[in-house]
Amino acid sequence: MSAPSDPADARPDVATGDAPLLWKQADDDVFVATLHDEFAGFISVSDGVHVLHGAHAQRLGVFRSQREARAALLHAVRPAAVRGGAPRGRSRGRRSRRLRPPR
Template identity: 50%
Template sequence: MSSTEISARSDAPIESETNLTPAELAWQQADDDVFVATSQGEFAGFVTVDNSTHVVHDRHSRRIGSYPTLAAARQALVDATRPPSRGRERLRRRILSRRR
């Protein structure tokens, strides 16, 4: 079995991981039912296929969720690895400050 690198955004082949922005992931098929993602050369997470369900795990092997398609699962990992926006971070801090 050969491994194929593809971009999480377009499923198009990519030439080098060094050209990736932090929100983009390089994917390799590690086995028939396992896809591994890296970001700038670092392990970012993986997707396992169980029948028709695609289960996503982050770089710490914590389960993110289950998705019906591989494309949706890949996008979920992209979204999970994306740094929070300023607005979202401010909202998070405001919510946490109310809990104190």
């Protein structure tokens, strides 16, 4: 398999569960990520910093490198179980005492 000749070709990143986070260069200073063929977020480069935005254009942070920004988006979109922590169940707090019927 040959290396992509066009920098805008999709490049897989670290796997997120069973599907990779794919990155495409949309412009000189914009990189777009997809997951399961759905938009996952983007990085814009401005004044030497990498500004990360999520799938709903919410600002997720400013990073020194594209690598750091990609890692942050990967962390944001991965399920908790894949990140290493299982989702927490509901907590009932103190256990309720059930009144026993009289005998």
